[in-house]
Amino acid sequence: MGNHRVVIEPHTTDKNYWKDLWKFRELFYFLAWRDLLVRYKQTAIGVLWSIIRPLLTLSVMAFIGWLFESNIPEGTPRLLLVAAATLPWTFFSTAFSESANSLIANSNLLTKVYFPRMIVPASTIIVCLVDFLISFAILIVLMVVYQYTPSINMLMLPLFLLLALITALGSGLYIAALNVKYRDFRYIVPFIVQFGLYISPIAFSSQDIYQSERIPEIIKWIYSMNPMVAVIDGFRWSILGTNDLYLPGFFISSAISLFLLFFGIYYFRKTEKSFADVI
Amino acid sequence: MSKPIITVEHLTKSYVLRHQQQERYVALRDVLANKAKSLFKGGTSTQSTKEEFLALNDLSFQINEGDRVGIIGRNGAGKSTLLKVLSRIITPTKGKITIDGRMASLLEVGTGFHPELTGRENIFLNGSILGMSKKEIQAKFDEIVAFSEVERFLDTPVKRYSSGMYVRLAFSVAAHLEPEILIVDEVLAVGDAAFQRKCLGKMRDVAGQGRTVLFVSHNMAAIQNLCNTGLYLKKGQLLASGNSNDIIHEYLKDAAEAHSIDLVDRKERQGNGVLRFTKVFLRDAQGTTVQALQSGSEGSICISFENRSGGALQNFVFSFGIDDEYGNRITFLNNELTNQVFNQVHQKEGEIQIHLPKVSLQGGHYSFTLFSSVQSEIADYIIDAGSFSVEDGDFFETGKIAPSGQGNFYMPHQFELK
Numbered sequence: 001m002g003n004h005r006v007v008i009e010p011h012t013t014d015k016n017y018w019k020d021l022w023k024f025r026e027l028f029y030f031l032a033w034r035d036l037l038v039r040y041k042q043t044a045i046g047v048l049w050s051i052i053r054p055l056l057t058l059s060v061m062a063f064i065g066w067l068f069e070s071n072i073p074e075g076t077p078r079l080l081l082v083a084a085a086t087l088p089w090t091f092f093s094t095a096f097s098e099s100a101n102s103l104i105a106n107s108n109l110l111t112k113v114y115f116p117r118m119i120v121p122a123s124t125i126i127v128c129l130v131d132f133l134i135s136f137a138i139l140i141v142l143m144v145v146y147q148y149t150p151s152i153n154m155l156m157l158p159l160f161l162l163l164a165l166i167t168a169l170g171s172g173l174y175i176a177a178l179n180v181k182y183r184d185f186r187y188i189v190p191f192i193v194q195f196g197l198y199i200s201p202i203a204f205s206s207q208d209i210y211q212s213e214r215i216p217e218i219i220k221w222i223y224s225m226n227p228m229v230a231v232i233d234g235f236r237w238s239i240l241g242t243n244d245l246y247l248p249g250f251f252i253s254s255a256i257s258l259f260l261l262f263f264g265i266y267y268f269r270k271t272e273k274s275f276a277d278v279i
Numbered sequence: 280m281s282k283p284i285i286t287v288e289h290l291t292k293s294y295v296l297r298h299q300q301q302e303r304y305v306a307l308r309d310v311l312a313n314k315a316k317s318l319f320k321g322g323t324s325t326q327s328t329k330e331e332f333l334a335l336n337d338l339s340f341q342i343n344e345g346d347r348v349g350i351i352g353r354n355g356a357g358k359s360t361l362l363k364v365l366s367r368i369i370t371p372t373k374g375k376i377t378i379d380g381r382m383a384s385l386l387e388v389g390t391g392f393h394p395e396l397t398g399r400e401n402i403f404l405n406g407s408i409l410g411m412s413k414k415e416i417q418a419k420f421d422e423i424v425a426f427s428e429v430e431r432f433l434d435t436p437v438k439r440y441s442s443g444m445y446v447r448l449a450f451s452v453a454a455h456l457e458p459e460i461l462i463v464d465e466v467l468a469v470g471d472a473a474f475q476r477k478c479l480g481k482m483r484d485v486a487g488q489g490r491t492v493l494f495v496s497h498n499m500a501a502i503q504n505l506c507n508t509g510l511y512l513k514k515g516q517l518l519a520s521g522n523s524n525d526i527i528h529e530y531l532k533d534a535a536e537a538h539s540i541d542l543v544d545r546k547e548r549q550g551n552g553v554l555r556f557t558k559v560f561l562r563d564a565q566g567t568t569v570q571a572l573q574s575g576s577e578g579s580i581c582i583s584f585e586n587r588s589g590g591a592l593q594n595f596v597f598s599f600g601i602d603d604e605y606g607n608r609i610t611f612l613n614n615e616l617t618n619q620v621f622n623q624v625h626q627k628e629g630e631i632q633i634h635l636p637k638v639s640l641q642g643g644h645y646s647f648t649l650f651s652s653v654q655s656e657i658a659d660y661i662i663d664a665g666s667f668s669v670e671d672g673d674f675f676e677t678g679k680i681a682p683s684g685q686g687n688f689y690m691p692h693q694f695e696l697k
Binding site: 004005006007008009010026027030033034037038041042108109110111112113114115182183184273274276277 | 294306307308310363364365366367368369370371372373374375376377378379380381382384386387390391393395396400403404407408409412413459
């Protein structure tokens, strides 16, 4: 019984937090499982939605890229180039927006049961990850159609997926915690997602930005501060293997992803204790 | 048996009430606006509108292993806040709590139930939310299903369940928790009477296994039934703790005194309002207002009313329902039963007097419900309008009174031996 001793005091940082998080891992699975089960209940085409949505984004973005004659590397089909960006972007945008709203959506749980709150946004992201894996079929089909053989770089893909996960989790945690207190973020989130679609290299490629002579240096720096730039460039590099990574931009962007994760966790943990009071 | 399992020291939880804002959450706009304002004014612009509210005020107590603790108090006394702090949902402002055991809390029936999921899926989800492991749930699955009596609908989404089925399933999951400490908040007030009895039985089993139970309820009978010790909270403070019967007695005594029998401002009432009850009071045989009736003596219950119809009240039926301390209806006074329906009531203000030639209630506290109808339509209906006391008196004129705990009534009787 002694190992169940719990001391509750104000303002003490919980030393057992990470241990608790591990102890509650089953709840984490169950919440993810619930969201997966519920996700496409009472829809006519069900899980096809996780393919249709990225597919539509893909067609529009490819069309825009074609319209503005954005550069494509020699021998790479445009659809494949855009697909390699659309999939991680769709993952990020759904994971980010759903985790940002997850605490509010589960407010009945927060006010009635104790568990490490981080489980809620984290389990939401898992659901989006499953969606992403399903939508990966699009890329495979395109590769078969274009008879495109993936290079050895493909082995690095999980690493970039992890980077996407980190970005989504970090920003999701931060916004979720803010959202509990300031409901304004319910309106800010869709805006960030919409905005991100245009400033991330989806319709175009990062080369268009970095190699352009019309764009001032400062804009290029700002551009590379978008954490999704590293994710998307990484995806393209590992899937298509042709275009080289612009390393300085890549590192800035990944550093910002990591910073987002740490800051997200920090802020979440700092405010977590008052969630049930204010939600 | 007497090892402390929960120790609470100087527990305080305060909330800051901001009188400016209506919403519980803040809009970023307001924060920015206030920040901007305070830039110009020097930072103290919002201070004056803050007020501290102590939901829990310096509580200290100990709960021993195997104790079954009833927590009582009026609405807003801090009972639920206390349970939430103990269950780690909210953090205290001051103080320290030490808990030595695996704890599960049940603050609501069916927390996390998802309407789209089937009964089977919800058992797993809810069980996990309440802190059971998947293995535990699997092991107890059949038992849970049998207890809930919804076998046939196990694979139907719970949104198609009747509310009774929903509650039964939810409680069944909770009833199969096996923590060392169980915290339960007023969840027995659901379901039909038969299921409630079953739940109470289950709770008693849990308590009987030597587990520690903390139980909040307004149902004194349930607390009396289940608990051996009690905590009485009032306005965030611990007023008394100890033997549950003593605590209940104290609470009820307080409740009877606190109950204002002035009904003018009463909001929870039903009816079309052609008539309003305004006051209830007691008179003794001489007609003087008294604090309590006395068993065996003459007295009357008086109810003032206001005629708001602008004319005469026709066919005015009046009932006075009397409940015991546990909320059970024990008798009913009614002017139809006595063939005294008031046919024409012209006066704007009046007083109904119910004469009791010989009060046959035993000593104790009783609450009452007022009902009136005018021309067969409910005019004013106040459930649990207030309470009154009866002092034990010499009903049989023998100088002897019934020992306490022997029911509510005296019945005239004679003995004969043949």
